[in-house]
Amino acid sequence: MNIAVLSGKGGTGKTTIAVNLAVNSKNAVLIDTDVEEPNSHIFLKPHIERTYEIKKKYPVIDTVKCTLCGECGDFCNYNAILPAKNKVLVLKELCHDCGGCELVCSFDAISFDKRDIGKIYSGKSQNDIPIIYGDLNVGEVSAVKIIERLREIVANEELVIIDSPPGTSCSTVSAVEEVDYAIIVSEPTPFGVSDMKMVVEMLRHMKISFGVVVNKSGLGDNEIYEYCKDEGIVILEEIIFDTEIAKSYAKGDILSYKIEGYSEKMSSIMNKVLESENNE
């Protein structure tokens, strides 16, 4: 079973919930797909057992075969290939590695080379929690390649907890693709609710069942409760804002080991998720 933890707004507690769900679930593997700023490993402090180099292809033009017809440039949606006067200019950092330019080339002039765009690290925490996280090189435009590879690596695992990127961009879509359930971690602030609405829209569009964890409750206002009620969205759990939690988090602690009652809340979330899946 694959469970995504996402939020819309950044800083609502995705990683905190994802890490603690993994800690409290048997046979769970945590993957951190927020590869632009992975931080699950800061809490789990894994011993890295394996590193994968992630590469992305980009087109290389055979100048003998190329007739400068311009088909590749017309096709490319990302301006990565510019058929100019005497040569074809390839802007490899803009290439999304779709392979389309090769398909539209009538002269068999396009082949591909590879370049590094980031890494994936796989290891286990001191308490034997398996964690796999990606790290995208600074300046790269798209994280999707690394996220797809992360999902491939855990394809045969029994239970995968996915710490997703914030927002509703391609990276987030890629992280939640084919999950069985999504947990939206939100906070009861105007920004938290506003961004959560976009996530709800995305998940409904993708036909993924989901529930909400209201983190840092007691802050902000009541909009989140009214919205969930109006939309018929289940609130899985509420975690009251507490400076002890904030202090412990800031030290890089795993809250389940430090805060009384935190483990129980995680188990309760997990049980509700499993229940809702069994009822499907």
Added chain:
Amino acid sequence: MRIAVCAKDEGLNSLVSDRFGRSEKFVIFDTTNQEYITIENSAKNESGGAGGSAVRLLDKNKVDIILVPELGPKAMDAINAYELKVYSFGDSITVEEAINGFSDAKLERILTNTNDGHRGLRRV
């Protein structure tokens, strides 16, 4: 010879634009018949690579010279690949001033990029 100027609006009286790749429009002036046209910059809303795409657009419009406020590294590579010439229009305020500046040989040719590039619109 056809000269393109980064412009905010249509025609010779338009204000010049302060971007190249994401310029609103381009006014293209033909020195042989003194006529001009204004084209939309189809590259202005690209998520990335607007500079290169704008160069390609101008090449398709048979432009020889481009008058710009600034130029990034990828746009510079594209300018060289398309064998076009770029000049900085400096403190020209209108398209006409920029073209006059060029005709009077008062503008400076740009041979290397003037900025380190922008990050695009990040709609990825």
